[in-house]
Amino acid sequence: MLVLSRxxxxxxxxxxDIEVKVIAVEGDQVKxxxxxxxxxxxxxxxxxLTIQExxxxxxxxSSDVISALSSQKK
Structure with a gap:
């Protein structure tokens, strides 16, 4: 991990293409x-992480549904 002070x-x-700028520091919060x-x-x-989950x-x-549908065709 690269750690930089700004x-x-x-x-x-x-x-x-990407710039990350420090806007404000208020107590223990950084904007x-x-x-x-x-x-x-x-x-x-x-x-x-929630989106990934x-x-x-x-x-x-979807895999379960496909398996269930496949087994019904038999």
Whole structure:
């Protein structure tokens, strides 16, 4: 993991398209701004993990449904 120190209004550039900028620091909370192309999804990590879990459940359910439908044709 790369760890960088930044002050308010300083930024980190990721590739040519993504900029992460420190907007404010209030107590133990840091507000950041992310400038990225619209085709790049940006989520808080806990939301991203929830989306992944839901996708995995949906994929498993789809497999179960396909198996059930396949067995009915016999």
């Amino acid at each position: 002050k308010i209004n300083e930024a980190i550039q990721i590739g040519a 950041i701004g992310i400038d990225a192309p619209k085709h790049i999804d940006i989520h808080r990590k806990e939301i991203y 839901e996708n995995n459940r949906a994929a498993a359910l």
